[in-house]
Amino acid sequence: MSEYDKPPELYDGLRLHQNENTGGCSPRVLEALASIRADQVSVYPPYSGVVAACARHLGVPDDHVALVNGLDEGILAATSALLRPSPGEPLREAIVPQPAFEIFAFDSQVAGGRVVNVMPRPGFAFALDEVLAAITAETRIVFVTNPNNPTGVPVPREAVIAVSRRLPPQAIVFLDEAYVDFSGGTFIPDLPAFQNVVIGRTFSKAYGLAGLRIGALVGHPATLDPLRRVIPVYSVNLAAVVALQAALEDEGYVADYVRQVAESKALLYAACDRIGLEHWKSAANFVLVRVGDRAGALVAVAAARGIYLRDRSNEPGCDGCVRITTGVIEHTRRAVAVIESVLCNAQ
Secondary structure, eight states, rough: TTTTTOOOOOOOEEEEEEETTTTOOOHHHHHHHHHHHHHHHHOOOHHHHHHHHHHHHTTSSSGGEEESSHHHHHHHHHHHHHHHHOOTOOOEEEESSSSOOOOHHHHHHHTOEEEEOOOGGGGGGGOOHHHHOOOOTEEEEEEESOOOOOTOOOOOOOOOHHHHHHTTTEEEOEOOOTHHHHOOOOSGGGGGTTEEEEEEEEESSSOOHHHHHOEEEEEEEHHHHHHHSOOOOSSSSHHHHHHHHHHHHHHHHHHHHHHHHHHHHHHHHHHHHHOOEEEEOSSSSEEEOOOOHHHHHOOOOOOOOEEEEOOOOTSSSSEEEEEEEEHHHHHHHHHHHHHHEEEEEEE
C-alpha cells in the first residue's frame, strides 16, 4: 500500500507515518482561512502577493519561484517537461539514487522516461561516484533529496555541484528540499552559479499545510520556463494562497516546531540506544530505525494502539526498517512507549 492509498480512518490516530506536522498549522493560518470572503471564493486566486512573500522568505527574486499544488505537482511538471519521448529518439532518462521518494520513479515512468536506479551505499552515504557513472547523453533529470527520505541522511553540497557539472545540456538536478526547514542546509545561495538545478520546496512539513497542498519550485527563470508550461493554470487554490501568506508571517511557530523536532529525535535516539536498535542520525523530521524481522509486527501493534508508523522494509538498503515521524515531543514519547513495549517484550 502506497502513501497515497491509506484508509481514511488513519486520520483518527497519531500519524507518524507520513512526516507531517504532528502539531498542526499555526493559529494564524486558521484565522486567515476564516477571514476568506464569499466574493474571493467566486473568482480565480491572485498569485502576485503570495509569490512575492514566498520569494522574500526564500531569498530569491519573484521570477525564480513557481507555486505548485503540493511538491508532487512540481515533480510531475519536471518529468512531464523533460522526459516525454520524441519520435525516433532514445528514451530520456531519470536517475534516482535509492532509497527515494517513490513518486520520482512513478512520475518518470508516467511521462514516458526510463528510470535509472542507483543503489545505496552502506550507511546511506550519497553514492556520488555511482550517480556520476550513471549519467549519459539521454539523462534529463537527476533526483536528489536533501536530507534524504527515508533515511534523513544529508547530501553534501559538493555532491550536488559535482552532479550539476556532469550533466548534459537540457538536463537538471531536481533537488528536493522538502525537509530543509529541519536541516537548514539549502542550496538556494548556489543557484546563480548552477542554473541547471531546480529546488523543490514544500510547506507541508514544518508549516503544517499538507492538507492544503502548496509547494514551490525555485530556480533560474529560463530553467523553470519549460516546467511552468506544464503546470495547470490556477492549480493552487485560494485557501492555500491565504494559508501560506499567514504561515510565512508566523516565524515563531515554525521555530518552536523545529525545536520540538530536534528534542523528539534525541528522545528516539536514546530509546534506540537503550534497546540496541540501529538507527541513523536524521537531518529531517523523522528517524529511520532498523528493527529487523519485527518491523511488520511493530507497525501492526502500534497501529492497533492508534499510532501509525511506516514500514520501509521494501526500500533498497532498508530491510527491516521503520520510519518514525518526530514532531510534538509528547507524541514521540507515546511512540517510544509503544516501541519499547513491543520490542522489549519480544526479547
